[in-house]
Amino acid sequence: MAALEEDFTLGGLVPGAGLDGLLGVERGHKADLFLVTDHGRTVVLYKVSDQKPLGCWSVKQGQTITCPAVCNFQTGEYVVVHDDKVLRIWKNEDVNLDKVFKATLSADVYRIHSLQNTEPLVLFREGAVRSLDVLLAEPQQKIEAVISDEEVIKWTKLFLDSNQPVLIFVTEKHGNYFVYMQVFNPHNLYKYTLLPGEENVSLSFAASVNGRLITLLCLSCNGCIYETMIPLNQDKPEEKKELVTSLLLKTYISCNVLKGVSFAILDKDHVAIMGTSLKTPKESISIWNIKFQTLQTSKELPQGTSGQLWCYGGKLFMLHGKFLTVIPFKCEISSLAASLGKLKHVQAPGTQTVSHFVNWGTFQGDGLESQDSNNLAPLKGQSRRSLRTRRNETRSQLQDSTDKEFLSCIKDASEKQLEQQLTKFLADKRTPDFQITVGHIVTELVGRCKTEPEFYPHSSLVQLIQTQVLSYSLCPDLMAVALEKRDVYLLQLCLQQFPDIPESITCACLKVFLSIGDDFLKGTDVNMESVVGYIDFLQDEKMGKSEIVQNGFSPVPLEDDNFEDKLNKSDDIMNTTLTCPVTPHKAALLNAILHSAYSETFLLPNLKDLTVQHVILFLQYLHFLYEKCSESASMTLPGPCPPTLNQIMDWICLLLDAHFTVIVMIPEAKGILASLYKFVKAQVWVYSELNKIEGSLQQLQKMHQQRNTGLYSIEVLELI
Known part of the structure; x- marks a missing residue:
């Protein structure tokens, strides 16, 4: 499955971006940097x-970037062309x-x-290609015409x-499309005629390379996407080659012009x-699975777009x-199991990614080890169906014996022995029944925890959860035992x-998180990834020196009965540096x-x-997060996975609804x-003024x- 995550604005209003949108978005010299060029005079590095x-x-004024x-990844410099022919090269400090x-x-x-690992290439409007170094050595050299008038x-x-550049470009003349492929070692130019599909009007192109084959x-x-294959391993360029297109995907827009x-x-x-269609004026962006011809997700764009889209690194x-x-x-590996539904997938740092979906091929015997295949060699005379049945039975018997042996040791093994056995078990190759096996192991461990109060294999349970194949419904008593043990x-x-935890749990x-003492949390392992970037990890000492009633709860009394006066008196409080009311662990x-x-x-x-104290403490923390969000123009918190504003x-609304009185x-x-x-x-005042x-x-x-002014006029406008 595929999903569109929460969007954010990069850099605010784009200068010079009109109806034509942007000239382009290109990578900078680092993975997180991007060059944005508008249709006017500006280049911005974000x-x-x-x-x-x-x-x-x-x-300068009067010049236009074209x-x-x-x-230039080899030198770290930036290159741009304005007024069609003027080349500029500069550095960050310029x-x-x-x-x-x-x-x-x-x-x-x-x-x-x-691109990385290659020098920049310049494509001229008449189809000729030159490397940047060659042009800089002789800027006024003659440029030949490759394409026709x-x-x-x-x-x-x-x-x-294979570390050699290959440039491909598509041209159009009188409704006919041509594909040119320029290779540089040896230096050859290939020209193809792109045969049209059902419609001969092409709106957008994209391409990818896989091995020795370009997919255009x-x-x-x-609204249909057509596919064309262009081989790279060609000997000599031949004239009048034709590329046949085949229908790859038919979107939900079938009859309207986009x-x-x-x-x-x-x-x-x-x-x-x-994009959008004439029938449905709302613009949107959607992700399609071209393997199963399905719409994965869609997001409306109410403010409209320029019809341009760039994709870099997720x-x-x-x-x-x-x-x-x-x-x-995010796009998960496409499979039949994945197309049937979507499961919540959160990968803990440092853990191995495990698919939530079943590999259907293993049920046909394709994943059997070579040793099993050798043992089944005398069965070649049997039918394919019976051979698959024997393979499945053999695998099932081997796995059942391993599982039973491991489950039997759970009943009387010590926590240290159990941890060692579990490490060996998880290191083995995972089978199609791995999820069910892990569920059985957790059930047995939880059952023993209930019968033996002193037995609690914390490390083993953490290892099993980090396999990322469990859910609440698969081991419903696990969280109850963890709550009891705090x-x-x-x-x-x-x-x-877990994607299916009941609201009561x-x-x-x-309740446990709010009531547990801060001293206890100091010696406890907690994943701190979600608070990195906006909470000071040294504030434990600061909070120890301040007046704290309970768990960091220090209310600010406002005794005035007049609510408006109370707001004015609280200005100094609101303007002070924000301090988190709880410790980073909490x-x-x-x-x-x-x-x-x-x-x-x-x-x-x-x-x-x-309780009231817990409600106030939680509300104070939510208020702190909200104030932190308000400090950023994008209304988001820094860090890898912080809470969102929504x-x-x-x-906040839930707490106010539940405890309003x-x-x-x-x-x-x-x-x-x-x-x-x-x-x-x-906010109401701001929106009112904006209206x-x-x-x-x-x-x-x-x-x-309505007014038709002359060639030159000066007008003074006064907004009241």
Whole structure:
């Protein structure tokens, strides 16, 4: 299956991005850096993880960038072309592009391509290709015409085949499409005629290379994707070669002409398609499985797009409105089992990825070890069906004996012996019945924990959970035993990996996390990944020196009866440096609660069992997270897997709904309620003013359309 994760804005409003969108998004000299070039005069270098620009360069007024800027990975410099022929090269420390290296070429440039481990290549509008070093040695050299008159380049891409560059580009002339492939060792140019599919209007192209074969995909105006194979191992270029296209995928749009569409190849089984149709004006982006011809996920883009899409390293880049938006995505290995449903998959750091889906081929005997195959060699005369049956029976007998031997040692082995045996068991090759076997082992261990109170194999249970094949329904008593033992690390792992935990168990974990002492947590293993980046790990000492009532709970009393005066008096409090009301260990445990799945209908009754002190403490922590989110323009917390703003707000609403009367009455909650009220009031005012500005701008636009001014005029506009 595939999924689109929560999107975020990269760098805010894109300068110079109009109806034509952007010229391009290209990789920088590091994996997290990207160069964004608009259709005007600006190139911006963004760092995606920080969601901020690191540098911005512009050409002079009157000049226009005509080619996306790229990074020369061999030198760490940036290269761009403006006014079709003027080449500029600069470094990070350069500020003014007018003072950097300049070279005027003899022909118009279409695109510059740059990849790791190869020098940049320059593709001219007439189809000729030169390396950047060759051009810099002689900028005014004669550039030959490769394509014919009135033939226009529509799309181009650079590949590496055995560390040798291969450039492919598609041209169009009078409705006919041609494919050119330029190889450099030896230097040969191949030309093909692209035979049309059912529709001869192609809107977007994408390609991938696998071995010695290039797969060219074409999105046509009927919403279908056609596939063409181009071999790389050709001897000599031949004239008038034809490429036959075959239908690969038919999307949900079948009869309408698409506007502003594009698509990208995500992996060998998935493509992302962005666009709209005349019948459904809402633009969206969707992921399709080309192997099973199914729509995996879709996301509406209400602010519209420019019809451009870029894909780099698990992230999609696009213009949403006039904002450069990044949407991370995940694509799992496509299989028949995966197409039947989607399971929650959370990989703990340092653990081996284990598929949640069954390998159907192993049930046909394809995964049998060579030793078993040799033992079955005399059975060649039997039918294929009986041979498969014998293989399955042999494997089942071997596995059953191993499982029974291991399960028998659980009944009387010590915790140390059990841990050693379990390590050996998990190191062996995993079989199709591995998930069921692990479930049996956990059930036996939990059963022994119930009968022997002194027996609790914490390390073994952690190992079994980290196999990532368990669920709550497979071992329902595991979390109950962990709650009884107050094993917070085990509970945290379960909350992170089990997709089917009942709401009552989630609330029971919340009670344990809120009530457990901070001294106990200091010596406990807790996964701190979710709090890295926004909580000070030295604040334990700071909190020890401050006045704490219980578990970091230190209410700020507001005694004034007038609520508005109370808000004004709390300004100094709200402007002070934020301090987390709980320790980092407890914050990491509470984040596991925020990430867990729940149904509001079943969760609310269980939340009512929380004590007042626990409600206030949890509400204070949620308020702290919310204030931290507000500090960032993207309204997100830093770190690898922090709580999202939606999760924070949902839990605030849940707590207020479950304990509304109590929270309104107790003095300890008035400070938090006052802060939330102040924020909501400020947001209402901001949106109200924005609506006024929007109305004024609409009126000005109408006035501008109605009035016909001369060639030169000065107008003074006053907004009241």
